[in-house]
Amino acid sequence: MGFNELEQLISKDETKNIELKKSTGELREGMHSACAFLNSDGGILVFGVSPSLKILGQIVSESTRRDIAQALAGIEPAVCPVIEYVDIPNKPNFQVIVLRFNPWVYGQKPYTFHGKPYYRLESVTKVMPRDMFDERVRQNFPHQFSWEMRVADKITIEDLDERKIRGLVRLGVEERRIPEESLSEPIEVILEKWNLLDNGKVRNAAAFLFSRKKPIFYEVRLARFRGTDKDYFIDNQQAFGNFFELLDAGMAFFFKHLSLSGEIKGIMREEHLDVPVKALREALINALCHRDYDIYQCSIGIAIYDDRIEIESPGLLPHQLTPKTIKRVHKSFPRNEVLANVLYQTTYLEKWGSGVKRIIEVCKAEGSPEPFWSEEAGYTVVTFPLAKLNGRILTQNEPQNEPQNEPQNEPQNRLSLIEKFIAENESIPINTIAERLNTARITVRRDLKKLGYAWEGASKKGHWVKNKE
Secondary structure (H helix, E strand, C coil), X not given: CCHHHHHHHHCCCCECCEEEECCHHXXXXXXXXHHHHHHCCCEEEEECECCCCCECCEECCHHHHHHHHHHHCCEECCCCCEEEEEECCCCCCEEEEEEEECCCCCCCCCCEECCEEEEEECCEEEECCHHHHHHHHHHHCCCCXXXXXXXXXXXXXXXXXXXXXXXXXXXXXXXXXXXXXXXXXXXXXXXXXXXXXXXXXXXHHHHHHHECCCCCCCEEEEEEEECCCCCEEEEEEXXXXXXXXXXXXXXXXXXXXXXXXXXXXXXXEEEECCCCHHHHHHHHHHHHHHCCCCCCCCCEEEEECCCEEEEEEECCCCCCCCCCHHHCCCCCCCCCHHHHHHHHHCCCCCCCCCHHHHHHHHHHHCCCCCCEEEEECCEEEEEEECCEECCEECCCXXXXXXXXXXXXXXXXXXXXXHHHHHHHCCCCCHHHHHHHHCCCHHHHHHHHHHHCEEEECCCCCCEEEECCC
């Protein structure tokens, strides 16, 4: 860095990413800001500038360099910032010391200075709140601190369904995912191998899979609405129970409200719904397995409308995926690794992130519209557009109650209006757009997809971003 660049850097005074100190006499306070930069968006720490933004500099001796190195050693995990010494014209032997720190990376351990974490809020360095620190620790060790690894409250091994466990082991043995000797092993040994016990105590994952009790937060909401919104419902239910009971309840609800047909193939009868059974089952298993169970006040929802089916699961997609990229080939990012492993070994789930691909392939094979994924209000939602409902053909990808004789230029006008709404407010919700256009949400979603928009960020604080591909 040259002197002119330094002048330009400090001309903005202190910001979220710049901290100015008069000299290394303020080294300790400077390290608080260094730690804050590392836990925030990165930044630059400068020694040798007065509060009035006058460049003073200082004589940098070997002792000064040792003091800086010793101060940096107080930051954990260890850091190695870029350090520059900028000469001051007409002031021989005086230099300004500039340290550059990288931003915090998602999933990385939070930084501390002498055991205390700091973060940057605008131009102020503050001690990091406990909840923020704990959340970053959980992100760094997601498996160790996850919901599924914690001990279940008031659930013992005797409360688990042994017949179900034995039946699942048999399934896994038949598919060669579990060794045959597991058939004769004690239940405790099987649960230990599945990592479902903590020193003999039942973990949440085991309770969710096999408990015969019905904790309230293991719930699925089931609704059949009339039309394309939630104004009127035909059926409204709640199901409580373990994983397998909730899966059975969800599939029974699909069979109750969707048209059923069948054909004989060989000696077997294959049953078909308005949306392929395999696709719905796979999507529901994914919702049950991968939901965020730390969000206790929410539950999985199944909603059947006249034009679509929605399965919503609490928690957003893994940060490595977006509603657009989830359809591409991707690795597996299970939120609940223990659950996913048990369900894989017992044939209920496949590994390697292939679930989305299989859902799409099954829908294509049976001539059903391709489903799509979205993130809404803290939920991940998979939507199955209906080509037919109860045996009656619907217009492909169009809600049943939309006008079929829509003017040819109407869709283009709608796209232009959506672009205008987002330009005015990049955080505008889908519901608001649908209300302004007097159209269905699924139509807005389809138009957003056509325009290349994807939601980025948290459900309430995010915004629409247009794909540049």
